[in-house]
Amino acid sequence: MKITGFTFIRNAVKNDYPVAEAVTSILPLCDEFIIAHGNSDDPTLELLQNIDPQKIKIVQTVWDDSLREGGWVFALETDKAYAAISPDTDWAFYIQGDECVHEKYLPEIKKAMEESLNDKQVEGLLFKYLHFYGSYDFIASSRRWYRNEIRVVRYDPGIRSYRDAQGFRKNGKKLKVKPVDAFIYHYGWVKQPKGLKNKVRNFNQFYHNEQWMEQNLPEDYEFDYGNAHRLLKFTGTHPAVIQKRIAVSNWKFSFDPVLLQRKMSLRYRILQKIEDLSGWRIGEYKNYEII
16 A cells, blocks of 8 residues: 655745644655645745655645636645656545644554555545644634545546645545544644734735735734634644644733624524534535545
8 A cells, every 4th residue: 555645835934834744744654745845935945855855755836826716826736746646656645734643643544544445435535623723722613614624535647636725526526535533733823913914915815816915904914813713722732743843832822702702693603503512514515525
């Protein structure tokens, strides 16, 4: 069974993405790892070259900055990494530059791959998510945060990244997937106000034109942590690969839970209560078909 990891990244240092930790977190499962490195103007390339030269293959790419519709450029860059995967690969493990997998889940993930290796109807593995927010001490837990996504796909040339690289499609159709009992730790929203302001402005420039940016996210824009809707205290442990980053960068983050609740409409609060009681998320978007 051959496993290949893949991802894309640009300006990870400037934008404070833990891409080295992301790659390292799944590297023990991978026989090789493909990274599509965009035209960075910071030391990102050097950072990538120092992770594991024996396993990692870096593909140099140039982002099309004119693409500002739905974050399509992210999908294109993901596809560039996917296209460089060795054709004898069985499973392709995708991870984004702000995600990590806890080492405690690696045996379960490998087991799921082995069990489904010869079951061709299984086209991917579906992971659960923890969205850390504000600091490494809190997770966002509400309807606005996706609960599951595909991160392992059975290698097939017909598979393409979908929309803004959140999921995948095969020949335009949703993948048939099997849930795996493992979480992706998403750290993209763990930053102080200035860092999140920069993240939001940088991220949205790949979705909107300059006029929209000036009207909605001007230079003096201040990030509002209230858009989380609900935060819960995280009581578990973080992956070993990110412990050093946490030790030097975590900060004391506080919030007003009452204020967060006030930002939710009555309809939203009702739907959230139904989900809390039953586990059923009414109207949930699913970019996959569970087997």
